[in-house]
Structures are given as C-alpha cells and as structure tokens.
Amino acid sequence: xxxxxxxxKVWQTHRVGALPSGQTQLFIGLHLIHEVTSPQAxxxxxxxxxxxxxxxRTLATVDHIVPTENQARPFSDVLAEEMIQALExxxxxxxxxxxxxxxxxxxxVHVIAPEQGLTQPGMTIACGDSHTSTHGxxxxxxxxxxxxxxxxxxxxxxxxxxKLKVRRIEVNGQLRPGVYAKDVILHIIRKxxxxxxxxxxxxxxxxxxxxxxxxxxxxxxxxxxxGGARCGYINPDQTTYxxxxxxxxxxxxxxxxxxxxxxxxxxxxxxxxxxxxxVFQAEDIPPTITWGxxxxxxIGVDETIPxxxxxxxxxxxIAEEAYQYMQLSPGKPIQxxxxxxxxxxxxxxxxxxxxxEAAKFAQGRKVANGIKAFVVPGSEEVKRQAEAEGxxxxxxxxxxxxxxxxxxxxxxxxxxxxxGDQISASSSNRNFKGRQGSSSGRTLLMSPAMVVAxxxxxxxxxxxxxxx
Amino acid sequence: xxxxxxxxxxGIPLTGDDIDTxxxxxxxxxxxxxxxxxGDHAFEDDRHQMAGKHSFDQEVYQGASLLVVNAxxxxxxxxxHAPQAINRWGIQALVGESFAEIFFGNCVxxxxxxxxxxxxxxxxxxxxxxxxxxxxxxxxLGTLQIQGSDGLTLSVSMPEGARQSFMEGxxxxxxxxxxxxxAVRDRASQLPYLSWT
Numbered sequence: 001x002x003x004x005x006x007x008x009k010v011w012q013t014h015r016v017g018a019l020p021s022g023q024t025q026l027f028i029g030l031h032l033i034h035e036v037t038s039p040q041a042x043x044x045x046x047x048x049x050x051x052x053x054x055x056x057r058t059l060a061t062v063d064h065i066v067p068t069e070n071q072a073r074p075f076s077d078v079l080a081e082e083m084i085q086a087l088e089x090x091x092x093x094x095x096x097x098x099x100x101x102x103x104x105x106x107x108x109v110h111v112i113a114p115e116q117g118l119t120q121p122g123m124t125i126a127c128g129d130s131h132t133s134t135h136g137x138x139x140x141x142x143x144x145x146x147x148x149x150x151x152x153x154x155x156x157x158x159x160x161x162x163k164l165k166v167r168r169i170e171v172n173g174q175l176r177p178g179v180y181a182k183d184v185i186l187h188i189i190r191k192x193x194x195x196x197x198x199x200x201x202x203x204x205x206x207x208x209x210x211x212x213x214x215x216x217x218x219x220x221x222x223x224x225x226x227g228g229a230r231c232g233y234i235n236p237d238q239t240t241y242x243x244x245x246x247x248x249x250x251x252x253x254x255x256x257x258x259x260x261x262x263x264x265x266x267x268x269x270x271x272x273x274x275x276x277x278x279v280f281q282a283e284d285i286p287p288t289i290t291w292g293x294x295x296x297x298x299i300g301v302d303e304t305i306p307x308x309x310x311x312x313x314x315x316x317x318i319a320e321e322a323y324q325y326m327q328l329s330p331g332k333p334i335q336x337x338x339x340x341x342x343x344x345x346x347x348x349x350x351x352x353x354x355x356x357e358a359a360k361f362a363q364g365r366k367v368a369n370g371i372k373a374f375v376v377p378g379s380e381e382v383k384r385q386a387e388a389e390g391x392x393x394x395x396x397x398x399x400x401x402x403x404x405x406x407x408x409x410x411x412x413x414x415x416x417x418x419x420g421d422q423i424s425a426s427s428s429n430r431n432f433k434g435r436q437g438s439s440s441g442r443t444l445l446m447s448p449a450m451v452v453a454x455x456x457x458x459x460x461x462x463x464x465x466x467x468x
Numbered sequence: 469x470x471x472x473x474x475x476x477x478x479g480i481p482l483t484g485d486d487i488d489t490x491x492x493x494x495x496x497x498x499x500x501x502x503x504x505x506x507g508d509h510a511f512e513d514d515r516h517q518m519a520g521k522h523s524f525d526q527e528v529y530q531g532a533s534l535l536v537v538n539a540x541x542x543x544x545x546x547x548x549h550a551p552q553a554i555n556r557w558g559i560q561a562l563v564g565e566s567f568a569e570i571f572f573g574n575c576v577x578x579x580x581x582x583x584x585x586x587x588x589x590x591x592x593x594x595x596x597x598x599x600x601x602x603x604x605x606x607x608x609l610g611t612l613q614i615q616g617s618d619g620l621t622l623s624v625s626m627p628e629g630a631r632q633s634f635m636e637g638x639x640x641x642x643x644x645x646x647x648x649x650x651a652v653r654d655r656a657s658q659l660p661y662l663s664w665t
Contacts, residue, residue: 021629195486
C-alpha cells in the first residue's frame with residue numbers, strides 16, 4: 001500500500017471512522033451538484049425525512065441541459081426547464097447556494113469551482129459527475145459519484161469509500177511545439193488503457209506537469225476517469241497558490257499564510273511509497289487524436305489507423321467494432337479524414353487558455369466551406385474574459401459560432417447535437433458511440449488547437465504545420 | 469435494510485468489452501427528474517441499430533434477472549441512470565469479467581450485486597445461457613458460486629466489504645452515515661479549510 005502520498009494524507013485527514021462494511025466514512029469538504037444527477041437524490045432525502053447538515057459546503061449550478069444559444073426562460077425544451085426548476089426549488093428548500101444562468105457565475109461545474117477559488121489543495125471533493133477528477137489539479141482528492149452517493153453527501157457530508165491504490169505517473173521533459181496537455185493525457189490513456197487505472201488514484205508528477213499552468217493541469221486530471229482511475233491529482237506548488245490567491249473564496253490575510261503552510265505539508269513526501277510507478281518522456285508525445293469509440297483508441301496525428309494485427313488480441317474485438325462504427329479503415333492515415341462539425345468547449349477544454357490557444361490559430365483564417373464550427377465557453381466568467389480580450393471576434397470572423405456557457409455537445413443534453421453519422425473534431429472527453437447526440441454520430445477527440453486545424457482544413461490536419 | 473444473499477433467475481448474455489454508460493443509457497434520456505421509465509430505454513441506440521437482435525430485445529431473455537457481461541462494463545460517466553435503467557428493465561445482479569469502479573459502486577448503493585469471474589468462465593457462461601435460455605441460475609454470495617439448474621457450477625469473486633454489505637443488509641450506507649453526525653462534525657472541526665471561506 002502507498003505511504004506518505006498526498007492521497008494517503010488527505011484520506012487520513014478526512015477519515016471519520018470505519019463502517020461495519022469495512023469501508024471508510026470519508027468527510028467531503030466540497031460538494032458540487034448540478035441538475036442531472038441531483039433531483040433523484042433530493043427525492044430520496046425527502047422520502048427518508050433527512051436534512052442537509054452542511055448546506056454551505058455544497059454549491060449548485062446548471063450546466064448539462066442549458067441551451068447555448070437562446071437561454072431565455074422558460075427553456076424551449078420542457079424537460080430541461082423542468083430540471084432547472086427542480087434544482088432551483090431544491091436549493092431554495094435546503095439553503096444551498098446556486099449559481100444560476102445569468103448570475104455571472106454559472107458554468108460547467110468543473111470550471112466554476114476552480115475559477116471562484118472554491119477548489120483548494122488537500123480537500124476532498126465530490127460531485128455527481130465523473131469529471132470531478134478535474135479538481136485534482138489543485139492537489140484535491142475529487143471523486144465522481146452516483147446519485148445515491150449524492151444523497152449520502154447531502155445527508156451526512158460523507159461518503160462510504162474504499163481506499164484506492166496510488167500510481168505515480170511521471171512525465172518529464174519539454175513538450176514539443178503544438179503538443180498540449182490534452183495530448184499528454186490522451187497519450188497516457190492510449191498507453192495504459194481505459195481500464196488501466198481501475199482501483200487507482202493517479203498522481204501525475206515530473207517536470208512536464210510542474211511546468212504546466214493550472215488550466216493545463218485541469219485538462220490532464222479531468223480525463224483520469226477515461227483511463228479508469230477514480231481520481232487524479234498533482235501536488236500543489238507555487239503555480240497552484242498563484243492561481244488561487246485573490247479569488248473570491250480563497251483564504252485571505254493571515255489565513256492565506258496558514259493555508260500555504262497546510263498545503264505544503266499535504267504534498268506527497270519525497271520518500272513516499274507508491275503501489276506503482278510509470279514514466280513517460282514529454283518529447284515522445286505527439287499531437288494525439290482518437291480514431292475509435294473509446295478514449296484509449298488514440299494515435300499520433302502522423303500515424304495510420306492501427307490494423308487488427310498490430311493490436312494485442314484483447315483489443316481486437318473493440319477495434320473491429322470501432323472500424324465499423326467510425327467508418328474508418330485500418331492502415332489508412334487519420335490525417336485527411338473529412339470532418340463535419342468542430343466543437344471547442346467542455347470541462348476538458350472550455351477554459352480561457354484553451355480559447356486563447358485556439359484563437360491564435362483561428363486568427364486570420366477561415367473555416368472551410370460546409371463545416372459547422374462553434375466555440376462554447378466553459379463558464380459565464382470565461383465568456384466575459386474571452387470577450388474582453390476580443391477572442392469572440394477572432395472566432396466569429398473566422399467563421400466559428402460563439403455561444404453561451406454550458407456542457408453543450410460534449411454529451412449533447414441540450415440542442416447542440418451531431419446529426420446522423422456526422423463526424424466531429426471535438427475538444428471534449430468522450431468518443432463513445434452516440435455520445436454527441438446522434439446514435440450514429442462519430443467523435444474524434446483532440447486538442448482545441450487541432451480542432452481549429454480541422455475546422456480550417458475541413459479534414460483532420462496537423463497543427464504543427466502552422467508552427468515554425 | 470434487507471439482506472441480499474442469493475439471486476435466482478434466468479440469465480441474459482451481453483457480449484463486448486468497454487460497454488460504456490452512454491450505451492447503457494444514451495444522454496438524451498437523462499433529461500428527467502426521476503429514474504422512473506428508464507428501464508424502457510436501456511441500450512436504446514444499440515437495440516435500435518441491432519434491429520431486434522440485441523439480447524435485451526430477444527423474446528427468450530425477457531424476464532431474465534442475471535446479466536452476464538465482459539470486461540470494463542459500465543465505464544464512462546458516473547450517472548446512476550445507467551444501473552438504474554438496467555435494474556428497472558429487470559436485472560437484479562450482474563456477472564462480468566470486470567466492472568468500472570463508479571458503476572460498481574452505484575450498483576452496490578442500489579442493492580444490485582456485481583460479481584466477477586475469469587474471462588473464460590464468463591464467456592462459457594454466456595454460451596451456456598445462449599444455448600439454453602431457460603437455464604435457471606442461482607448466484608450465492610455466501611459461497612461465491614453460481615449454480616445452474618443443469619449442474620453448472622462457477623466460482624465468482626466480489627470485494628469482501630461489498631459482499632459483507634449484501635450478506636448483512638448493510639449495502640445502503642446512508643443510514644449508517646447519518647447516525648455518525650457527531651463524529652462527522654468533530655472531523656470537520658479539525659479541518660482548517662472549513663474556517664477559511
């Protein structure tokens with residue numbers, strides 16, 4: 001078992017006690033809720049006559065179902081309207097703070113908590129959404145949970161959990177130009193597999209992560225779940241503290257000093273013991289893109305779609321399913337594959353730095369004829385800042401649509417959907433069958449910069465061709 | 469809280485690795501405020517594409533209660549809608565090569581045991597059911613075995629904590645968690661960050 005890691009320390013600090021099942025009762029420092037996975041949890045509370053003892057440790061927002069074009073109430077989708085009303089009513093009844101649409105603080109739950117300074121090192125965080133792993137970028141231990149567990153956290157501010165093993169994933173060196181955090185995590189998942197992380201917390205360490213900005217670290221931790229890990233984290237450092245300081249919910253004054261001391265102590269010890277260690281070199285990571293129906297089916301943009309013979313026996317059945325569904329041929333280059341829709345956004349890549357990087361490549365260029373390309377900021381705050389920098393104009397002049405904040409086409413619970421078997425270049429996190437709103441729709445995951453390259457060319461292209 | 473020690477019924481095979489939560493219940497059916505009715509939409513898109521050939525549509529498997537799947541079943545989203553849809557279709561337990569972690573946890577919280585077996589054993593169980601859909605299977609969490617009405621015997625595994633929870637009727641943790649509220653408040657009082665915001 002691991003010893004002396006941040007995971008071990010946070011676990012110990014938040015341990016309330018042992019349950020009769022042998023599981024640990026773990027205190028949850030921050031609970032984030034949204035409209036999709038919470039209404040049934042509140043119904044369960046009412047059925048059992050339970051209260052919410054720590055309403056101030058929960059924050060609600062609405063993200064999955066909000067339209068990104070016309071956000072006037074009531075929403076034209078009656079089911080979506082019903083869901084937002086349920087959340088409004090539940091928050092009011094139980095005294096839970098709610099960042100509603102138009103509040104200036106609404107957005108994807110994993111974007112707004114960090115930007116408001118709510119996400120801090122050493123915390124336990126839970127949310128009824130698997131991409132809660134995002135918050136690990138701050139050195140928090142953050143779990144995606146189901147609705148019964150949302151009920152548990154509301155009712156007790158705790159979860160019944162089994163301790164995870166810890167795998168240290170070290171990446172060292174300098175990423176090559178045109179290679180981003182998204183490529184790093186797609187590469188890791190490609191190498192370790194979509195079930196490689198089952199039973200583990202991933203600790204991302206090494207000079208590559210140390211050099212990353214907080215937003216890049218969030219992109220990496222966000223997709224830990226796609227590698228099967230329950231959570232992923234990066235030890236807090238000066239980059240973390242610089243990001244948090246001054247934000248609305250950040251500790252202030254003397255408390256700031258106290259916080260930094262505590263955060264430094266919660267870091268993994270230099271002689272910490274791990275259950276497993278894996279090492280990669282940053283220079284070996286290419287711009288990576290998925291060709292199949294799981295996030296593990298990724299290749300370098302220069303590579304060809306793998307042939308069945310090149311794959312381990314255990315990966316061949318899912319590869320066959322992928323060739324058929326994606327209508328792509330093994331042995332053919334992925335570059336040049338025609339795309340229909342280009343989407344920049346989501347909790348993986350809908351942050352300001354993603355939009356800035358994408359805008360650099362969109363500047364002065366035009367989206368190819370027949371391509372639908374759109375940008376969805378991750379939060380109202382991201383939208384406001386992007387507009388203040390003129391990024392919206394860069395995108396619209398290039399032929400992208402500029403939208404309001406939300407999860408949008410990442411899982412297409414709002415009107416943004418693929419049609420028929422359209423294929424999308426997407427900065428989101430899942431290329432599952434039917435994920436982007438059409439039961440035959442196809443998704444190629446890639447970095448925002450690569451999405452711009454695809455939008456401009458109308459086909460999958462290598463963004464490095466624009467870099468000297 | 470009820471003990472869950474044995475589940476008996478007919479089996480239903482569902483082959484394929486990495487069957488994700490979006491396939492189990494496509495996102496558009498998440499637009500709801502209750503889990504009612506989700507059973508009708510379990511595997512909706514796969515079923516549509518297979519035009520009646522999906523095992524959930526085949527006449528012989530209607531009324532089955534043990535779902536037999538392959539590796540990494542339930543990967544993807546944390547949405548409890550996925551196991552809820554399967555459960556509301558009629559499934560009371562799952563047997564598989566492996567399960568995604570959040571999916572497994574959601575199933576435990578709902579009182580739906582998921583047990584694992586060796587890859588070859590799972591595949592042979594899937595074949596046995598396909599050859600004889602009327603076969604009655606009994607999953608016994610006490611002995612960690614599956615017995616078939618035709619004499620078939622199979623060893624299965626489950627993490628001990630989860631197994632004990634089902635055996636003793638403690639799988640619904642909510643009741644236990646809320647009774648510890650004093651200890652919870654005590655733990656909270658020792659966390660420095662609770663006083664920072």
